[in-house]
Every structure is written in C-alpha cells, then in structure tokens.
Amino acid sequence: MILSVRDLKVSFRTHDGPVRAIDGVSFDLEESEILGVVGESGSGKTVSLLAVMGLITDPNATIEGSIRYKGRELVGLPPRELRRLRGNEIAMIFQDPMTALTPVYTIGWQIAEQIRAHRGVSKAKAMARVEELLAEVNFPNPHEAMSRYPHQLSGGMRQRAVIAMALSCDPALLVADEPTTALDVTVQAGILDLVRKLRAKHKSAVVFITHDMGVVSELADRVMVMYAGRVVERGTRTELFSDPRHPYTRALLGSIPPLTGQKPRRLPAIPGSPPSLLRLPQGCAFGPRCPVRYEPCEAGKPGLGSGAHAAACFRVAQA
Amino acid sequence: MLYAILRRFGQMLFVMFGISVIVFLIFFATPGADPAARIAGRNASPEVLAAVRHSFGFDQPLYVQYTRMMEKIFVTGDLTSFVNRGWKVVPAVMDSIPVTLSLVFGAAVLWVVVSIIIGIVAAATRDSWLDKLLMALGLLGISMPVYWLGEVMNLITQSRYHDSWAFSWVPPLGYKNFSDDPKGWFLTLVIPWITLAILYIGIYGRVLRAAIIESMQEDYIRTARAKGLSETRILFRHALRTSLIAFVTLFGLDFGALVGGSALLTEVVFGLHGIGKLTYDALQNLDLPMIMATVMYASMFVVIANAVVDFVYILLDPRLRAS
Numbered sequence: 112m113i114l115s116v117r118d119l120k121v122s123f124r125t126h127d128g129p130v131r132a133i134d135g136v137s138f139d140l141e142e143s144e145i146l147g148v149v150g151e152s153g154s155g156k157t158v159s160l161l162a163v164m165g166l167i168t169d170p171n172a173t174i175e176g177s178i179r180y181k182g183r184e185l186v187g188l189p190p191r192e193l194r195r196l197r198g199n200e201i202a203m204i205f206q207d208p209m210t211a212l213t214p215v216y217t218i219g220w221q222i223a224e225q226i227r228a229h230r231g232v233s234k235a236k237a238m239a240r241v242e243e244l245l246a247e248v249n250f251p252n253p254h255e256a257m258s259r260y261p262h263q264l265s266g267g268m269r270q271r272a273v274i275a276m277a278l279s280c281d282p283a284l285l286v287a288d289e290p291t292t293a294l295d296v297t298v299q300a301g302i303l304d305l306v307r308k309l310r311a312k313h314k315s316a317v318v319f320i321t322h323d324m325g326v327v328s329e330l331a332d333r334v335m336v337m338y339a340g341r342v343v344e345r346g347t348r349t350e351l352f353s354d355p356r357h358p359y360t361r362a363l364l365g366s367i368p369p370l371t372g373q374k375p376r377r378l379p380a381i382p383g384s385p386p387s388l389l390r391l392p393q394g395c396a397f398g399p400r401c402p403v404r405y406e407p408c409e410a411g412k413p414g415l416g417s418g419a420h421a422a423a424c425f426r427v428a429q430a
Numbered sequence: 431m432l433y434a435i436l437r438r439f440g441q442m443l444f445v446m447f448g449i450s451v452i453v454f455l456i457f458f459a460t461p462g463a464d465p466a467a468r469i470a471g472r473n474a475s476p477e478v479l480a481a482v483r484h485s486f487g488f489d490q491p492l493y494v495q496y497t498r499m500m501e502k503i504f505v506t507g508d509l510t511s512f513v514n515r516g517w518k519v520v521p522a523v524m525d526s527i528p529v530t531l532s533l534v535f536g537a538a539v540l541w542v543v544v545s546i547i548i549g550i551v552a553a554a555t556r557d558s559w560l561d562k563l564l565m566a567l568g569l570l571g572i573s574m575p576v577y578w579l580g581e582v583m584n585l586i587t588q589s590r591y592h593d594s595w596a597f598s599w600v601p602p603l604g605y606k607n608f609s610d611d612p613k614g615w616f617l618t619l620v621i622p623w624i625t626l627a628i629l630y631i632g633i634y635g636r637v638l639r640a641a642i643i644e645s646m647q648e649d650y651i652r653t654a655r656a657k658g659l660s661e662t663r664i665l666f667r668h669a670l671r672t673s674l675i676a677f678v679t680l681f682g683l684d685f686g687a688l689v690g691g692s693a694l695l696t697e698v699v700f701g702l703h704g705i706g707k708l709t710y711d712a713l714q715n716l717d718l719p720m721i722m723a724t725v726m727y728a729s730m731f732v733v734i735a736n737a738v739v740d741f742v743y744i745l746l747d748p749r750l751r752a753s
Contacts, residue, residue: 166655190661198658205656210649213668215747224667225657260748276657 112182113284113316114140114163119176121155121162123169130388132158134340135176137415140284143310145317147331147348149324149363151385155340156320160286163318164203165193180284199229202277206289208269212261218245219257222276229280244275247312248305267298274305278313285315291326303330324367328352336360339386339396341412346420356422358401395425438740442733449729450722454496457718464488468716469512486512503723513717522708523723529605530704533696534688536619537626542681545631549638549677554665556643564635571632580625580699587621603701622700626693630684637680641673648672675746682739689735690728 121133133155140146148156161167162174165185178185180201185193205211212221222244223237232240238257245253248271261269270290277285287306291299303326310317319330327334327348334351336344336359344357355361362381368374383400386392392399394409401408407425415423458465466483467474474482483489487498502509503520511517548568552561587600600621606614645651646669654664694706705724712720744750 164656166652168655194658194660196658197656203653203656205649205653207649211653213650213654213672214749215671224659228658228663262749273653276653 112139113142113144113180114138114318115177115179116159116163117177117179119159119162119178120174121158121167122173124171124173125389127389132340132388133162136337136340136342138335138342138345140316140318142283143314143316145306145310145319145330145332147327147334148318148320148337149322149327149334150337151322153339153385153388154337156337157288159337160203160288160318160320164197164201164286165190166197166203195229198225198277198282199280200282201284201286202280202282204270204273204277204285204287204290207293208266208273208290209293211273212269214261217258217260218264218272219259222272222279225276226279240279241275244279245272247278247309248272248275249301250275266294267301270294270298270302271305274302274309278309278315281313282315285317286320287317288320289322290319292321292323299326306330324363336363339391340388341396341423342415343397343424344422345415350420354420356420356427357397357424358403358426359397360422362402395423438737442737445733446726446729450500450726451496453722453725454499455492457721458488458495459492465512465718499719499722502719503726509719509723511717511720513715513720519719519723522720523705523727526703526705526708527727528608529702530689530691530693530697530706532605532608532615532619533622533626533702533704534685534693536623537630537693538681538685538688540623541627541630541634544627545634545638546677548631548635549642549673550665550670552635552639553642553646553669554661561639565639568632568635571628572636574628576625576629576695577699579628580622580696583621583625584699605702622696622702625699626688626696634677634680638673638677641676642669645669645673671746675743678739678742678746682735682742686732686735689731691724 116139117137119133119136120131122129122131136155136159138146148160150156158167163178163180163185165188167174174186176186180196185196212218216224219238219241222241223234226232226237226240227234230237241257242253245256250256250268250271256264256268256272261272264272274290290306291302294302306317306319307330309315319326321327331348333347334345335342336351336357338359344351344355344360346354351360352364355364359381362379365379366381368378381400386396386399392409394407394411395401395404395413398404398408403426405425407413413423413425415421466479466486466488469486470479470482480489487495490498499509507518507520509519511519511522548564552564555561584603587597588603591597592600599617601614601618604618606618608615642665646665648669651664651668654668659667689705691704691706691709693704694710696702697704697706698710705727708720709724709728711717712724
C-alpha cells in the first residue's frame with residue numbers, strides 16, 4: 112500500500128462562512144496502480160490531492176483526517192519533512208503547462224534544480240540526468256531542449272518537460288491534475304501514452320485527476336467518482352463502466368456520445384448545476400438533480416459502504 | 431545583438447534630436463517671446479533691439495539658428511549665456527554634472543538596497559506586525575516632502591545637535607570634489623543621500639512587496655513547492671526575479687528624471703550646485719542657451735536610463751529576448 116487516505120476533511124474559512132471542500136474522503140492506492148479521480152469542477156478532486164501533497168498553503172484552511180504514505184502519517188508532518196517527500200517521493204503534474212514553469216529559467220535548469228534539491232549530485236551529473244529524462248519523455252532533441260525557455264516550447268512539449276521534472280527523482284507516487292485538459296486532442300493521446308509507459312518503467316503509482324470519462328476508460332485501473340466534496344462511487348474501471356451504480360456516474364457515462372450505432376438527436380445532460388458548497392442541500396448533495404430520488408434522500412447523507420465497488424446512494428443500498 | 435544595440439542607439443539619437451527641436455522652437459519661435467526683447471531689456475529702442483537681434487543671430491532663419499546652437503553646444507562648446515555675457519554654458523553644465531551624479535548615484539544605491547530588503551522582508555512576513563510596521567514607515571517616508579525633510583535634517587545635523595557626538599562629523603553644506611577630497615565628498619553627501627533616498631525607499635519597498643506577493647500566487651510557485659524547494663529558495667529564485675521587472679521600470683524613470691534635474695529640491699536645500707539648481711536659475715532668468723544645454727543634458731540621461739532599463743529587462747526576462 113502506497114497511499115491510504117482516511118476520512119479526509121478540508122475546510123476553508125471564507126467571508127460567507129466555513130466551506131467544507133472535502134467531506135470525508137477515503138481511498139487506497141496500491142503500488143504502480145493508476146487511480147482515476149473523476150468529477151466536475153468544484154467537486155474537490157484537486158483539493159483532496161493538494162492536501163495529500165501538503166500544498167494547501169491557504170492559512171484559512173483546516174485539514175483533518177489521515178493521509179498515510181507508506182504507513183507514515185502526513186497530516187501534521189512538519190513542513191521540512193513534507194518538503195523532503197515532495198518532488199522526491201511524491202511528485203505532481205499540473206493542469207496548465209503554460210503557467211506551471213517559471214518563465215525566466217531554462218527547462219534544464221528547472222529540472223536540475225529539483226534533482227539537486229533532493230540528491231546531493233553535481234551540476235554536471237544533474238544535467239546529464241535531465242538529458243536522459245527529456246529523452247525518455249520523447250523530446251526529439253533533448254540536449255538542445257535543455258537550454259530552452261518555457262515560452263519557446265509548445266504546450267505539449269512543456270507538459271512533457273513538466274512530466275520529466277516530476278519523474279526526475281523516481282517518485283513512488285505521481286499525482287497528475289488534469290494534465291491533458293489544456294492540450295489538443297492529438298497531444299493528449301501522446302501524453303496518456305507516456306503516462307502509461309512511465310508507469311510500467313518507473314513503477315510509480317499514479318493518481319490521475321480528470322473530468323474526462325474517456326481518459327479514465329483508457330488509463331485507470333480503478334476509478335473514484337467525486338461530487339460536492341464526497342466520493343459517490345468507487346470501483347475498478349470495468350465495474351464502473353459496465354455496471355455504474357450511482358445515478359451521477361450513470362448520468363456522466365450517459366453523456367458520452369456513442370462512437371457506433373445511431374447518434375442520439377441530443378446528448379442527455381444532467382439537469383441543474385453542482386450545488387454551492389456554502390449551501391449544500393439537505394441530505395444527499397446530488398438529490399436535487401437526481402432522477403431517482405425518493406424520501407430517504409432528503410433525510411440523510413448516504414454512506415459509501417465498504418465494498419470494493421461501492422456507491423453512496425440509498426437506492427443502491429436498498430437494491 | 432550588435433544590430434539591436436546600434437538600432438537602439440539610433441533611436442536614442444533620434445529622440446534627442448526631437449527633444450532639441452521642440453525645446454528650441456518653444457523658446458525661440460513662440461510668437462511674442464522674442465528673445466532679443468528679453469535680452470535688450472524692457473525699454474530698448476528699435477535700433478538697440480535690431481543690434482541685439484543681429485549680434486545674437488536672431489535675424490537668421492530658424493534652421494540656421496538651430497544648427498548654430500547645436501554646433502555651439504556639441505562641437506565647439508562655446509555657447510555663451512544670454513544673461514551673463516561671456517559666461518560659457520557648456521563648462522557650467524559640465525561642472526554641475528558630477529554634483530548631481532554624486533547625489534543621485536549615492537541615493538540610488540541606498541534606496542535600491544534598502545527597499546529590496548524591505549520589500550522582501552515585508553512580503554515574506556506578509557500581514558505580520560513587521561510587515562505592517564515596514565509599510566507604515568514606507569508610507570511615512572513617501573509623505574515627507576524633500577524640502578521639509580531636508581530642512582529638518584539640516585536643523586538637526588547642522589545646528590541643533592551638531593555639537594553632539596552623533597552629528598559632529600557632519601561637514602558644513604556644500605560640495606567637495608571627489609578627486610580633491612574623497613572623505614569630504616562622502617561626508618558632505620551622506621545626509622543628502624539619506625534625505626533623497628527616504629522617499630524612494632518608501633515607494634520602492636511597497637512596489638516590490640506588492641509584486642512579490644503577486645508572483646507568489648502564480649502557478650509556477652505551486653510547481654516550485656511541489657518540487658520540494660524551500661520557501662526561501664522559492665522566494666529568491668522564483669518569485670523575486672519576475673517581481674523585479676516592475677521595480678526596474680520605476681527605477682529607470684526615476685533615476686533618469688533625477689539625474690536630469692528633478693533632484694532640484696534636494697540640491698537647493700543642501701546647497702549643492704547641480705543640474706537641477708542650474709536649470710532652475712536658467713529658467714528664472716530665461717537664459718535660453720543655458721536652458722537649451724541643460725534640457726539636452728537631461729534628455730540625454732532620460733534616454734540613456736530608458737535604454738539601460740530595456741537592457742535589464744532582457745536580462746531579467748528571456749521572453750523579451752527574441753524581439
């Protein structure tokens with residue numbers, strides 16, 4: 112077990128009162144496993160993983176619960192200790208490669224900086240490693256790319272550089288926060304390919320955050336669907352796609368256009384919009400948009416249960 | 431690169447040429463502002479006026495006058511004052527340059543160093559009592575006019591507390607040449623430097639603090655944190671460099687203006703005969719050649735300062751290198 116998150120809660124103090132962005136999220140991650148985390152914007156997928164990274168720097172935030180990395184508790188770990196893990200054992204790839212790199216330093220410098228922060232190697236050695244890494248993420252001319260500034264590279268190339276940087280210290284856990292969202296579809300496919308290949312080579316476990324069901328179906332071993340700060344369904348990829356249980360998961364899958372057969376005149380959409388975290392509805396947060404809601408949904412919040420394939424829904428529990 | 435520098439140099443010359451033409455036209459070709467009438471006095475007879483006009487060359491076409499003036503400023507250097515006949519303008523400017531440069535350079539070193547420290551400390555301890563104290567002091571510095579602060583400084587160091595141990599080292603007002611007396615040069619300038627720098631320390635400290643805080647919100651700072659870098663390294667290596675761009679812009683403008691004469695108040699308060707004082711006196715007397723010469727000098731410094739700023743931009747931000 113690489114990562115074990117239990118009952119993670121993240122709340123922010125705001126002018127309009129406290130907001131609970133993450134409300135009791137639990138999940139496990141095995142070695143070299145890819146976990147897909149799916150949800151709409153604001154569902155808490157990014158915040159929960161930023162909490163794992165210890166990257167929630169907002170002084171108004173409180174983090175409760177337990178995050179264990181290789182058995183070691185990360186919540187409440189002193190910043191210095193956390194820093195030793197970050198970038199070294201736990202690395203992160205960000206959504207927008209356009210802004211994720213410091214504009215005034217070369218790619219090579221920035222990757223070498225990370226290597227030298229964690230390994231006591233010489234500058235020349237670090238640079239040699241950078242060249243290897245860039246070759247590994249398919250830079251056509253890695254030696255030349257090292258002396259490039261971020262603005263001289265395309266979005267896809269920048270994302271490759273960010274991935275090379277994340278891999279520079281052979282992390283056991285890689286968190287990818289929508290790494291393909293800001294890229295063209297063709298570039299996207301290349302990046303996904305790369306993640307798969309690198310998982311095989313480096314044996315890193317990957318948490319892949321996305322709102323794209325297509326990406327999940329291609330990449331993930333297991334999937335976790337989030338809604339309004341809670342996990343509403345989890346299971347293996349096959350379980351989730353062949354037997355979706357939560358009405359939200361079903362609705363998400365229902366809104367993917369079919370590639371074969373007759374095209375529907377209109378794609379089904381989920382009515383309404385995600386609730387404001389400041390004013391969550393009584394009972395199940397998805398209730399107001401749910402096609403199958405009934406009385407119990409307003410009375411209490413449905414629990415996820417303990418099964419490997421589980422959905423937080425009273426209808427499922429009833430069946 | 432060489433081509434870019436040459437092109438930039440050409441641009442500078444062109445700007446200075448433009449400035450010289452405009453200033454020349456303002457003073458020599460404005461209807462009703464006949465320079466000969468000024469020189470000849472209020473009740474001069476037409477004959478005297480004509481004689482003056484002829485002897486100063488005002489009866490020549492404008493472009494001839496312009497060319498002649500530029501020649502006298504830049505080539506022969508023997509342009510003479512209209513007010514004190516025989517007083518050579520160019521050497522007077524040359525004498526004032528070291529005074530002003532000494533004043534402004536020293537103050538600039540002081541304000542850059544101190545304001546960078548203040549900006550970094552305030553940004554790093556954002557919203558703490560220290561940050562609030564530094565920003566309040568900065569605001570105080572900005573609020574104190576130089577002519578007032580200078581007089582207060584003089585009052586304290588020259589008379590009221592001059593005999594105390596703290597200020598007995600302060601020499602009387604005036605300027606000493608660096609080459610004649612380096613120690614005297616330094617000592618006479620310390621108080622003027624501090625006085626001039628205080629205003630700018632306030633402004634620059636606040637600007638830098640704001641810029642650093644803004645940089646710290648950028649995505650690449652999150653990346654830097656994800657890399658496992660220390661907060662100190664993130665601040666100095668990743669946030670500070672991009673924050674310095676606003677700082678450098680401001681510095682170029684202020685430095686150019688100060689060297690070009692806007693240190694006038696400080697110069698007057700401390701009895702330093704620099705460019706500001708020279709320009710001010712020339713304007714008082716409508717001494718056109720002197721105005722022309724000082725304006726040309728001032729514009730030269732503003733233009734050079736701008737070119738230096740552009741160069742520093744390129745050093746700071748590789749994104750600007752291609753263009």
